[in-house]
Amino acid sequence: MTDRRSPHGDAEDLIRATGERVTAARVQVLSMLLAAPRALTHREIEDGLDRTLRIDRVTVYRVLKWLTRQHLTHKISSDDRIWRYNAAPSEHDTHHAHFKCTACGEVICLQELSAEIRPRLPDGYSPEIMEVTIKGLCSECSPPSSGTPRTVRATTDSGKGTHER
Amino acid sequence: MTDRRSPHGDAEDLIRATGERVTAARVQVLSMLLAAPRALTHREIEDGLDRTLRIDRVTVYRVLKWLTRQHLTHKISSDDRIWRYNAAPSEHDTHHAHFKCTACGEVICLQELSAEIRPRLPDGYSPEIMEVTIKGLCSECSPPSSGTPRTVRATTDSGKGTHER
DNA sequence: CTGTTTCTGCAACTCAGTTGCATGGCGGCG
DNA sequence: CGCCGCCATGCAACTGAGTTGCAGAAACAG
Numbered sequence: 001m002t003d004r005r006s007p008h009g010d011a012e013d014l015i016r017a018t019g020e021r022v023t024a025a026r027v028q029v030l031s032m033l034l035a036a037p038r039a040l041t042h043r044e045i046e047d048g049l050d051r052t053l054r055i056d057r058v059t060v061y062r063v064l065k066w067l068t069r070q071h072l073t074h075k076i077s078s079d080d081r082i083w084r085y086n087a088a089p090s091e092h093d094t095h096h097a098h099f100k101c102t103a104c105g106e107v108i109c110l111q112e113l114s115a116e117i118r119p120r121l122p123d124g125y126s127p128e129i130m131e132v133t134i135k136g137l138c139s140e141c142s143p144p145s146s147g148t149p150r151t152v153r154a155t156t157d158s159g160k161g162t163h164e165r
Numbered sequence: 166m167t168d169r170r171s172p173h174g175d176a177e178d179l180i181r182a183t184g185e186r187v188t189a190a191r192v193q194v195l196s197m198l199l200a201a202p203r204a205l206t207h208r209e210i211e212d213g214l215d216r217t218l219r220i221d222r223v224t225v226y227r228v229l230k231w232l233t234r235q236h237l238t239h240k241i242s243s244d245d246r247i248w249r250y251n252a253a254p255s256e257h258d259t260h261h262a263h264f265k266c267t268a269c270g271e272v273i274c275l276q277e278l279s280a281e282i283r284p285r286l287p288d289g290y291s292p293e294i295m296e297v298t299i300k301g302l303c304s305e306c307s308p309p310s311s312g313t314p315r316t317v318r319a320t321t322d323s324g325k326g327t328h329e330r
Numbered sequence: 331c332t333g334t335t336t337c338t339g340c341a342a343c344t345c346a347g348t349t350g351c352a353t354g355g356c357g358g359c360g
Numbered sequence: 361c362g363c364c365g366c367c368a369t370g371c372a373a374c375t376g377a378g379t380t381g382c383a384g385a386a387a388c389a390g
Contacts, residue, residue: 110284127301135296186357219370222347227369
């Protein structure tokens with residue numbers, strides 16, 4: 001079933017399976033997301049695209065929106081006001097968690113949560129989905145290793161738990 | 166200590182207690198946040214300010230950043246790329262939760278979580294804080310009542326769990 | 331290969347949030 | 361109680377993610 005004949009084979013199959021049009025932009029973006037070990041921003045995707053294809057940034061936005069509508073990817077919102085996209089791992093992820101590195105900004109998906117959390121809601125409020133984000137340091141940015149964290153993409157000073165100044 | 170002589174008394178005291186300057190803008194914004202039953206956006210704060218004071222939008226941004234640095238408020242990031250601010254309820258809220266209404270966009274703070282959630286992280290990843298957001302409908306927007314949800318501030322099509330089209 | 335439908339590229343726009351700079355006011359000190 | 365330094369404010373211009381409108385291009389059914 002999963003015969004990987006070309007790097008973009010999987011992506012193409014997934015897109016074709018939706019019954020909608022298979023276009024270069026869709027295949028490119030999806031296969032890039034499938035190959036990524038973490039969630040990617042629009043910017044990262046745009047920069048990583050094959051330049052010879054001349055794919056416009058607006059097209060990338062539209063492809064991402066389309067992929068999300070098709071449930072082939074999912075969109076992760078973060079405190080830096082930038083959306084990141086990940087090839088959808090599971091079907092209905094009612095409560096799956098994300099990890100965000102406060103140093104380099106990397107975002108990854110975590111597996112299903114073990115505990116059932118049920119914070120008490122005020123009367124009349126009805127919960128639908130729950131989103132959990134763990135913040136901390138990724139393996140690259142943790143102190144024990146080399147010392148200097150990588151790339152550090154300015155987090156727009158979104159300190160929340162950390163003391164800032 | 167907490168003598169509430171004027172509507173802005175509390176706010177003024179809290180600001181004075183930081184040892185830094187007490188200005189009209191800071192008092193106005195903080196007392197507005199203290200009085201609000203939910204988290205407010207920059208826009209809502211700006212619109213709600215006393216027009217006769219002629220407080221600039223940039224000042225509001227700076228005041229909010231300052232208040233957050235002083236731990237008098239805390240900043241909540243949401244999927245609509247707009248930050249909301251809430252007068253800080255507890256000191257170090259390592260894991261407190263938020264609720265966001267998917268219809269009107271209202272955001273409120275929830276109390277401490279009961280369960281200890283510890284999703285497994287990959288090797289080398291160190292967690293610091295956890296953020297939990299419950300999405301659903303607030304009491305105003307829940308079906309049982311009147312029928313028509315209130316204000317409905319366009320959520321920039323941020324469907325994530327919900328099927329969209 | 332032709333027609334229809336949908337995507338794409340381009341350009342211009344929106345909107346939250348930021349930055350630089352000159353002015354103004356808070357509050358410490360005399 | 362008035363002066364002065366430093367911090368906060370107003371103003372204007374900017375940034376950068378994401379959106380919209382429209383005309384031309386490409387996908388796919390027939």
